[in-house]
Amino acid sequence: MSRKPFVSLWVRGLALATLCALVAGVQAAPDPRAGRVVVKYWEKWNGFEADAMRAVVDDFNQSQNRIWVDYSSVSQIDRRLMLAIAGGVPPDIAGVWGLSIPVYSENNALTPLDKLAAEKGIGPDRYIPVFWDTCRHEGHLWGLPSTPTTLALVYNKKMFREAGLDPERPPRSIAELEAFNEKLLRRSPDGGIEAIGFLPEEPGWWNGLWGYWWGGEMLRDGKVNVGSPEIRSAYEWVQSYPERFGVRELLAFRDGFGNYASPQNPFFNGRVAMVLQGVWIHNFIQNYAPPDFEWGVAPFPSFDPARHPDVTLADCDMLVIPAGAKHPREAFEFIAYVNSPGPMEKLCLGQLKFSPLATSSPEFLARHPHPHLRAFSDLAWSPNARRYPVTSTWTAYQSEMRNAVSRIWSGNADAGTALATVEQRQQKNLDRAAARWTRMAPVLKKLWKDTSP
Amino acid sequence: MTGGERRDLATGLAFISPWIIGFLAFCAYPVASSVWFSFCDYSVLSPAVPIGAQNYIDLANDEVFWTALWNTLFFSAVAIPLGILVALALAILLNFDIPGRGVFRTIFFLPSLVPMVCLAVLWQWLLNGEVGLLNNVLNVPLEALNALLGTSLAAPNWLADARYAKWGLVFTVVWGVGNAVVIFLAGLQDVPRHLYESAEIDGAGFWQKTLHITLPVLSPVIYFNLVMGLIGSFQVFAVPYVMTGGGDGPERSLLFLATYLYQNAFDFWNMGYACAIGVILFLLILACTLVLRSLSERHVHYAGK
Structure with a gap:
């Protein structure tokens, strides 16, 4: 056989096969959406967290027609x-962060x-109170929880044991934390740091909120409150790190850390013994820590x-219906479905988190x-379970706090100076947002009252 | 205008209409609305409320804006000349008739094919203070010096230290000069050989030929690279954004005008303020380009003139 007819035969065969496959595919799978209201749902998760929600979505799609x-x-x-909301083409449901509720709603x-x-x-009786509060802003309900978290001290028991500490007795006060820190500190012969008990900067995701553990508030009566003695004392504690351990030594130590989601995470590879982390840490320990990793x-x-x-930051992911959604009622059917005990437990089990609902079934806890x-779910009930500061300017405020910590950390500013800058800049920002809200509030409140589905 | 001319005009306009429509819809309209929104309090989702020049007054009093502006100017002032020098030097070297020239040219061009995000991640590791390749190399002579002089010099933590972060970024960006090298190489092909030959007869050496023949003939190409470099470095965004994990670097040392614009528009919901930054960035680039243009009349030689 010459080459040309062979190629042409091959191409035709391929085309025929594709056509057959297409026809068979079209015939075999009738569109499952036919005759139904299609509700578009955007979610921020990926990986196993996305899969957990997908399973719940599949259940819902099968549960009715x-x-x-x-x-x-x-x-x-x-x-x-x-941008989708501004363009008038939003999804019907979106999964956002609880801290976004003020800025989105305003x-x-x-x-x-x-x-x-x-x-x-x-209503409120269905939820752990702090999560219900997160759903509300300016007298309205804006979303319902999907999965929650709280923050706690997570520590490496093996490092405790090696440092002569009781692995079943974690620190209970900042003073104890620092005493443990000294015991867990290991220096190399040239003075560099090899391992440390605790570093506020590792991973440093809540650098703007250390004041919570001092009983401080980030906002008080519409004012930026970083000048309060509690917040100041918290950041003097942050400042004590570069002072005690050395700016250059800490920089070098931290530069050797790998990514959070990797075996080089300093908590997993035994360079930092204690971290402030959320309920998700279990999943990362399973995936990236050595098999003999013992933690409390x-x-x-x-x-x-x-x-x-029992101070903690409690936050939850939130299911919301964007303004201008085409099918708000159908969207809420799904949100309500997720917020019933069975599906909620399936979701939280799949994501390895606790349930934001006030009661969990014994099977959920057993499985x-x-x-x-x-330890994490109890903290959500604590009277000192705190939320992100409720303001539409929190992202900017937080970014300013991070910059303050960065200045303190490099030794270029003391806590007082750095916080004064935050106060001056963020108060202006807050005032601007308040002016915008004063202008918008009457219009919006009327709109919400008249048009809410 | 006669009927025929009018018809020709209509046909001409019809043919260029895809461009005209595209330009009006995706360029002129956004620019015009940015200018309008820069005079408004605007959060994208609530209606824009005109507030006069308030955004510009706030910008003038915003230290972070001045930091971003300073960072942008500093970065441009260092990265543009350095980039052009390196690119020109490489182009001249790669223009020598040596064996394997094609291979060398390819090697120097390759980095500019690396996508910006990969470039940023790659250099994040190269510049790592503890395990980075650059510091491993730097530490050898530094340790020798320390042993000799009893000093305690150490290579900096490039991206973690506000004093060095911008230099780290400059290295990263200069590494990707391949594009400029190719343009210079093309320019070098255009230098008439007979000029070199007559200079050689007059006894000119390599430096004299470079200074008096290559550079003047290349000046339009240098000018082009300068303008492109200027626009590029004033808009620097992706590489520092990725390098800092979406932040602005230690003590805002890697906060550039484009980053601050982005933060205000999409993180802080201050689109009006972001538009004002955009307008200022536009005016800044425009002014610099005009200055360059006026300089070019004296220093750039076009063969046709």
């Missing part, structure tokens, strides 16, 4: 959502859910544990593989 939830993972959801980006929730009998969880020590015991689930 009226609504089809079209689920997709979207990166940088904050920005895309903002900018008229969300649909108020008060009436829809009342129709379904969804306790409330993160506060400055004065007698006055402020849950997280060895320290209770």
Whole structure:
């Protein structure tokens, strides 16, 4: 056979096969969405967290024949959502962070859910109080929780044992934390740091909120409150790190750290013994820590544990209906479904988190593989479970706090100076946002009252 | 205008209409609306409220804006001349008739094919203070010096130290000069050989030929690279954004005008303020380009003139 007819035969065969496959595919799979209202759902998760939600979506789609939830993972959801809403083509449901509720609602980006929730009998008694509070802003309900977290002290028991500390007795106050820190510190012969007990900068995700463990508030009566003695004392503690351990030594030590989600995470490879982390840490330990990694969880020590015991930051992911969504009622059907006990537990089990609902079934607790689930979920009930500061300017405020810590950390500013800069800049920002809100509030409140579905 | 001319005009306009429509919709309209929004309090989702020049007054009093502006100017002032020098030097070297010239040219061009995000991640590791390749190399002579003089010199933590972060970024960006090298090489092919030959007869050496023949003939190409470099470095965003993990570096040392614009628009919901930064960035680039243009009349030689 010459080459040319062979190639042509091959091409034709391929075309025929493709056509057959297409026809068979079209015939074999009737569109499952036919005749249903299609609800678009954007979620920020990927990996196993996305899979857990996908399973719940599949259950919902099979449980009835009226609504089809079209689920997709979207990166940088904050920005895309903002632009999609502005462009008038938002999804019907979006998974956002709890801390975004003030800025989204004040900018008229969300649909108020008060009436829809009342129709379904969804109210505060269903939830752990701090999570219900996160859903509300300016007298309205803006979302319902998907999965929650709290922050706690997570520590490496093996490092405790090697340093002569009792692995079952984590520190209970900042003073104890620092005493442990000294014992866990290992220096190399040339004075460099090899291992340390604790570093506020590792991973440093809540650098703006250390004041919580001193009993401080980031906002008080509409004012930036970083000048208060509690917040100041917290950042003097942060300042003590470069002073005690050396700016250059700490920089060099931290530069040797790998990515969070890697075996080179300094907590997993035994360079930092204690970290402030959320309930998700279990999953990362399973994936990246050595097999013999032994760990414990306790409330993160506060400055004065007698006055402020069990301080934590509690936050939850949130399901919201963006303003201008085409099918708000159908969207809420799904949100309400996720917020019923069975599906919620399936989701939280899949994501290895605790449930934001006030009661968890015994089966959920028995089946849950997280060895320290209770430590995290108990903290959510603590009277000192705090939320992100409720202001539409928190992202800017937080970025300013990070910069303050960066200045303190490099030894270029003391805590007082750095916080004074934050106060001066962020108060201006807060005032500007307040002016915008004063202008918008009457219009928006009327709009929400008149048009809420 | 006669009927025929009018028809020709209509046909001409019809043919260039894809460009005209594209330009009006995706360039002129956004620019015009940015200028308008820069005079408004605007958060994208709530209606824009005109507030006069308030955004510009706030910018003038915003230390962070001045930091971003200073960082941008500093970076441009260092990265543009350095980039052009390196690119020109490489182009001249790669223009020598040596064996394997094609291979060398390819090697120097390759980095400019690396996507910006990969470039940033790669250099993040190269510049790492503890395990980075650059510091491993630097530490050898530094340790020798320390042993000799009893000093305690150490290579800096490039990206973690506010004093060095911008230099780290300059290295990263200069590494990707391949594009400019190729443009210079093309320019070098255009230098008439007979000029070199007559200079050689007059006894000119390599430096004299470079200074009096190559550079003047290349000046339009240098000018082009200068303008492109200027626009590029004033808009620097992706590489520092990735290198800092979406932040602005230690003590805002890697905060540039484009980063601050982005933060205000998409993180802080201050689109009006971001538009004002955009307008200032535009005016700044425009002014610099105009200055360069006026300089070019004296220093750039076009063969046709």
